[in-house]
Amino acid sequence: MQQTTGQNEDIWRWKNNTAKGYSVKEVRKELAGIIDVNAAPSSLEWSKIATAKVNLFIWRASEEKIPTLVALSHRGGQRGPTDCKVCGLAPETANHIIVHCPFAKEVWLHLWSWMIIPIRNHDEDMKTRFQEMSDWPRNKVKIIFAIHLLAGWHLWKNRNNKVFNNSLTNPGKLAEEIKEEAFDWIKLRSRHTGITWLEWRNFTFWNDPP
Numbered sequence: 665m666q667q668t669t670g671q672n673e674d675i676w677r678w679k680n681n682t683a684k685g686y687s688v689k690e691v692r693k694e695l696a697g698i699i700d701v702n703a704a705p706s707s708l709e710w711s712k713i714a715t716a717k718v719n720l721f722i723w724r725a726s727e728e729k730i731p732t733l734v735a736l737s738h739r740g741g742q743r744g745p746t747d748c749k750v751c752g753l754a755p756e757t758a759n760h761i762i763v764h765c766p767f768a769k770e771v772w773l774h775l776w777s778w779m780i781i782p783i784r785n786h787d788e789d790m791k792t793r794f795q796e797m798s799d800w801p802r803n804k805v806k807i808i809f810a811i812h813l814l815a816g817w818h819l820w821k822n823r824n825n826k827v828f829n830n831s832l833t834n835p836g837k838l839a840e841e842i843k844e845e846a847f848d849w850i851k852l853r854s855r856h857t858g859i860t861w862l863e864w865r866n867f868t869f870w871n872d873p874p
């Protein structure tokens with residue numbers, strides 16, 4: 665596995681890429697050499713609804729192993745301020761970008777209200793945010809988890825957009841983009857291929873497990 669630190673959305677490249685790209689199976693096989701994806705209690709779950717790219721990104725982020733300004737400065741590759749480029753209020757760590765940044769907090773508020781799940785402690789860390797599922801409706805846990813992964817990914821892309829293009833959207837618009845992309849995921853990779861946009865928008869759908 666190799667890491668690149670550019671602005672590309674595809675952060676991960678796989679040594680065993682085939683002409684067609686990589687399959688989830690291959691990624692899991694390769695990951696299994698690094699972590700025990702099934703047994704390690706501190707690891708995040710693998711979401712079958714989310715793409716491999718997003719699963720991997722979130723796992724790395726939860727370990728602070730993505731190229732944030734703080735991570736780069738620890739490696740000696742970054743000089744100068746390491747403050748978050750989105751809010752300017754705190755050092756830019758993965759936990760900050762995805763959970764603690766005021767911008768992220770607003771995005772989460774939009775998403776929690778849409779998913780009709782309780783508001784969380786804004787100070788919790790990323791692992792707790794993604795692993796503590798006891799307040800989520802049982803028949804929607806996998807969907808809600810996938811939405812969390814996608815939100816983390818979009819917050820990182822938003823950060824990259826600010827850092828590299830000096831452009832920033834607003835939290836409400838980002839939340840809408842997350843809803844739209846998650847809708848595609850549900851239609852492609854869950855059992856709910858027939859779900860309508862209206863059902864998805866209202867988050868009032870299905871009673872059986874996904």
Ligand SMILES: [Zn+2]
Pocket residue numbers: 748749750751752753754760761764765766767
């Ligand atoms: Zn910030």
